[in-house]
Amino acid sequence: MGMSSKRGYIQGKVIANCVGKRVFLNGGVARRPYSSVAEEYFPDEPSKPVVTSSQIPGPSSIKLTKELGRSFDSNASYFISDYFNSKGNYISDADGNKLLDVYAQIASIPLGYNNPALIETARSDVMVNALVNRPALACFPSIDYGKILSEGILAAAPKGMGHVWTALSGSCANETAFKAAFIYQNAKRRGSLDVSAEELASCMDNKPPGSSDMVILSFDKGFHGRLFGSLSATRSKPIHKLDMPAFPWPRAPFPQLKYPLKDHVKENHEEEERCLAELENIITKKVAPNKIAAIIVEPVQSEGGDNHASSFFFQSLRDITLKHEILLIVDEVQTGVGASGKFWAHEHWNLSTPPDMVTFSKKFQAAGFYFSDPKLQPKEPYRQFNTWCGDPSKALLARSIYQEITKNDLVTKTAEVGSYIYENLEAMFSKYEGHVQNLRGKNYGTFIAWDHSSPAERDQFISLCRSKGLNIGGCGSAAVRLRPCLVFGKKHADIMLSIIEDVLKTLRG
Amino acid sequence: MSSGNYFTNEPKEPVVKSETVPGPQSSAGIKALGQVTDSRPVYFIADYEKSVGNYIADVDGNVYLDVYAQIASNPLGYNNPALIETAKSDKMIRAIVDRPALGNFPGADTAEIIQGLLDMAPKGQDKVWSGLSGADANELAFKAAFMWYQGKKRGFTKGFNEEELKSVMSNSAPGSPELAILSFERAFHGRLFASGSATRSKPIHKLDLPAFKWPKAEFPSYKYPLDKYEAENKKEDERCLAIVDDILKSWSIPVAGVLIEPIQSEGGDNHASKEFFQGLRDLTLKHGTLMIVDEVQTGVGATGKMWCHEHFDLSPAPDIVTFSKKFQSAGYFFHDPEIMPAQAYRQFNTWCGDPARMILAGAIGKEIAKNNLVQRTKEVGQYMYSKLEALSSKYPKYIKNLRGKDRGTFIAWSLESGEARDKFLKDLKTKGVNMGGCAESSVRLRPTLVFEEKHVDILIQKIDQLLASY
Structure with missing residues (x-):
């Protein structure tokens, strides 16, 4: 694959950047070198990708996908994985290929494949107990559930958010947050009045006033899940929404920033002002503030194309929600748990007051939402309720994930590796103008993306990367996103960069 | 196989040590947990190790005979050794630590894991899609129904037009069409927004949440005992079917699917006849809408069939059957290839289920088959029903409308009021029995599939003791 010459180039650049030594981009204290965590976890991690089939998917993957497709929708399958032989940052497939994985199960593998610390957790007696005795958590919680929460999910809570409600997926997390918002706003509207007989009767017919006509406002290109409430807030792509009934909820424009940011400061600020003004207009003129229960926003619109906005935009959004008494839900399903160089991406904004709710899933394995105001827990029990109310086995995993991240300082390391990747991509992309542009995610850990000249070329790029042993994902219409796990080190970055440049050369022809 | 084979150390009878339930330790635990999450519905803090x-x-050291079993979701008893073995297997460990995005990167063992679910599929079903909970399973089934309904009009493999692609992004027709799921009064199908729209059990489940303008039909209300009121109940079936026919013909929004529980569980354990269900099947065929059977609570053996709707011998088989709870894994079974979207990424999400839970489902299925637990549940249910029937003539005020004859252990009855019911359940805990309620004034028995005659005897004895003291 011509790896060695590329490595030379990249390493040369690193040395130039770092003057032969590690620099601490976040001004931190000296820690172990970048890649040692992966080496410690995975002494036998492959040193580079191995591609043995002439194409990916290879013959075994194709055959198994077809067989699986008879009983299980496998239309979206890229290849059949061999998780038993996957290790660290490398995913193995049924044809014996080993790919460096910077997609990581759509951004949901936190600490690499077969992480020994998580294996230990999975083998523990408490895990076995949680698996075979799954409780109806809200009715019959276990002795240790409070402790599991406080040492894990709650220990990781964003600043100022001391409460949690657990769920099962990102969609489910967002929808339970929506429910909390609707119940809260309607209780506020009612004030000291009791629920009326009319409300009780009409809700059984799915009609107002018992069934609320309040709405959730989301942003153009936002992705918040694919169940019916979450899907009504999702505005990423038609394929996610077609043929599904949806609530008539409003959407506001999300800033479309120009890159590089430093060359478009004024225009981008104006773009954010424009979006904020339009948001204000929608709230006050098109919908009415007292009809909007909550606004949901991602720190980076991920599925929608890795669209960023500035801290100014998000603080202004916070101010608008406070002014109109609308709740702010920050959807950290994809951005949360370290990848952005902060544990929670919204911590980059330094908001004056915390969001009202923050939802999580993916890398945390457990899902749910944090909240600060105890009033977001309905006054009456059984309103935010279901059979399982979460899953203790996932809460146990979340605890271990949090503890490993803390112990190994993986958020800082991800920030550092991310800066390294960003700088190298920036230098590299200057040579491939017309093919790649709008590099984004500076100072945002490994949460980096860029655009290709067309959707077709993007798809070709992804496919070529895969055939060279790099599993990489797309988003939006023509973007590529990096979503490696938190033990992605500099040595992995070098291999990735080298493959990316190889493929760009091919595309340039 | 008796539960003794699984559980050599199962207690012989309940033990109640604390003066009240919840006891002091539970009360302290509830208070502590309440600082960080909602702990108000907690009955007691369980010690699952013990x-x-x-x-x-x-x-508090209390040990209850459990006929509620985690709201009907524990399949084979606490700490079942076969499931413990599964939980410790290498396959399970991998599934836990390397949870895949199953739609994009299925594992080499995915087909085998799925086969474990399919081995237990209802008659006539050979395909499956997996979700995470009952509500999720139902909503995924709705999505399948909506795509199928529009696909039938458009052509299943045909692309979308510009207007659809554009309008869908603003949540309007034709891309986001107005389509409905018809459900029944008192039904329960989950508590997310679409499943919540189909749910019609209680206001507390629905109040203050936006809902789709979907229709509801009436579920038969029978007079008991059934053999005495055959003619009246037949008329009731016909009346309810006529309402369904009318809605399917005339509702302002096209109905893509009819969703029904074989026994309405949360809504009060309401039963309907085989003829009613076949009549409903016929109406769905007549109007070109899908029949979705929600077996979240009724499925996996408790009714004396693996799937409750198998009692009805429906012809043809339902289009979609949803599952969760006792199977630990959730999702839906189906058979028509056109119910699987032709285009990728339409029935899709990050995880598309959870192999760890699917592996458990496979193990549960194997144990059920190996130990003939459905047949055992049927026998135990018959034994229990006859004992309860006797008790009901002794205490007619406290055991009314006994229902679930020939439905395994899926038995329920009503008391005179919600207050009386709540008191009965609370008092029963102090006798060492953990039982659950449903609807306004009913109680439901939802034991595991390893509940046997000896457990029935204890249950009957405790109920008898309690009611004698009233």
Whole structure:
């Protein structure tokens, strides 16, 4: 694959950047070198990708996908994985290929494949107990559930958010947050009045006033899940929404920033002002503030194309929600748990007051939402309720994930590796103008993306990367996103960069 | 196989040590947990390490005979050794630590894991899609129904037009069409927004949440005992079917699917006849809408069939059957290839289920088959029903409208009021029995599949003791 010459180039650049030594981009204290965590976890991690089939998917993957497709929708399958032989940052497939994985199960593998610390957790007696005795958590919680929460999910809570409600997926997390918002706003509207007989009767017919006509406002290109409430807030792509009934909820424009940011400061600020003004207009003129229960926003619109906005935009959004008494839900399903160089991406904004709710899933394995105001827990029990109310086995995993991240300082390391990747991509992309542009995610850990000249070329790029042993994902219409796990080190970055440049050369022809 | 084979150390009878339930330790635990999450519905803090088979232990050293079984979701008793073995297997460890995005990167063992689910599929179903909970399973089934309904009009493999692609992004027709799921009064199908729209059990489940303008039909209300009121109940079936026919013909929004529980569980354990269900099947065929059977609570053996709707011998088989709870894994079974979207990424999400839970489902299925637990549940249910029937003539005020004859252990009855019911359940805990309620004034029995005659005897004895003291 011509790896060695590329490595030379990249390493040369690193040395130039770092003057032969590690620099601490976040001004931190000296820690172990970048890649040692992966080496410690995975002494036998492959040193580079191995591609043995002439194409990916290879013959075994194709055959198994077809067989699986008879009983299980496998239309979206890229290849059949061999998780038993996957290790660290490398995913193995049924044809014996080993790919460096910077997609990581759509951004949901936190600490690499077969992480020994998580294996230990999975083998523990408490895990076995949680698996075979799954409780109806809200009715019959276990002795240790409070402790599991406080040492894990709650220990990781964003600043100022001391409460949690657990769920099962990102969609489910967002929808339970929506429910909390609707119940809260309607209780506020009612004030000291009791629920009326009319409300009780009409809700059984799915009609107002018992069934609320309040709405959730989301942003153009936002992705918040694919169940019916979450899907009504999702505005990423038609394929996610077609043929599904949806609530008539409003959407506001999300800033479309120009890159590089430093060359478009004024225009981008104006773009954010424009979006904020339009948001204000929608709230006050098109919908009415007292009809909007909550606004949901991602720190980076991920599925929608890795669209960023500035801290100014998000603080202004916070101010608008406070002014109109609308709740702010920050959807950290994809951005949360370290990848952005902060544990929670919204911590980059330094908001004056915390969001009202923050939802999580993916890398945390457990899902749910944090909240600060105890009033977001309905006054009456059984309103935010279901059979399982979460899953203790996932809460146990979340605890271990949090503890490993803390112990190994993986958020800082991800920030550092991310800066390294960003700088190298920036230098590299200057040579491939017309093919790649709008590099984004500076100072945002490994949460980096860029655009290709067309959707077709993007798809070709992804496919070529895969055939060279790099599993990489797309988003939006023509973007590529990096979503490696938190033990992605500099040595992995070098291999990735080298493959990316190889493929760009091919595309340039 | 008796539960003794699984659980050599299962308690012989309940033990109640604390003066009240919840006891002091539970009360302290509830208070502490309430600082960080909603703990108001907690009955007691359980000690799962010490729970065995049909007995659940709590932090105060109480040990209850459990006929609620985690709201009907524990399949084979606490700490079942076969499931413990599965939980410790290498396959499970991998599934836990390397949870895949199953739609994009299925594992080499995915087909085998799925086969474990399919081995237990209802008659006539050979395909499956997986979700995470009952509500999720139902909503995924709705999505399948909506795509199928529009696909039938458009052509299943045909692309979308510009207007659809554009309008869908603003949540309007034709891309986001107005389509409905028809459900029944008193039905329960989950608590997310679309499943919540189909749910019609109680206001507390629905109040203040936006809902789709979907229709509801009436579910038969029978007079008991059934053999005495055959003619009246037949008329009731016909009346309810006529309402369905009318809605399917005339509702302002096209109905893509009819969703029904074989026994309305949360809504009060309401039963309907085989003829009613076949009549409903016929109406769905007549109007070109899908029949979705929600087996979340009724499925996996408790009714004396693996799937409750198998009692009805429906012809043809339902289009979609949803599952969760006792199977630990959730999702839906189907058979028509056109119910699987032709285009990728339409029935899709990050995880598309959870192999860890699917592996458990496979193991549960194997144990059920190996130990003939459906047949055993049927026998135990018959034994229990006859004992309860006797008790009901002794205490007619407290055991009214006994229902679930020939439905395994899926038995329920009503009391005179919600207050009387709540008191009965609370008092029963102090006798060492953990039982659940449903609807306004009913109680439901939802034991595991390893509940046997000896457990029935204890249950009957405790109920008898309690009612004698009233």
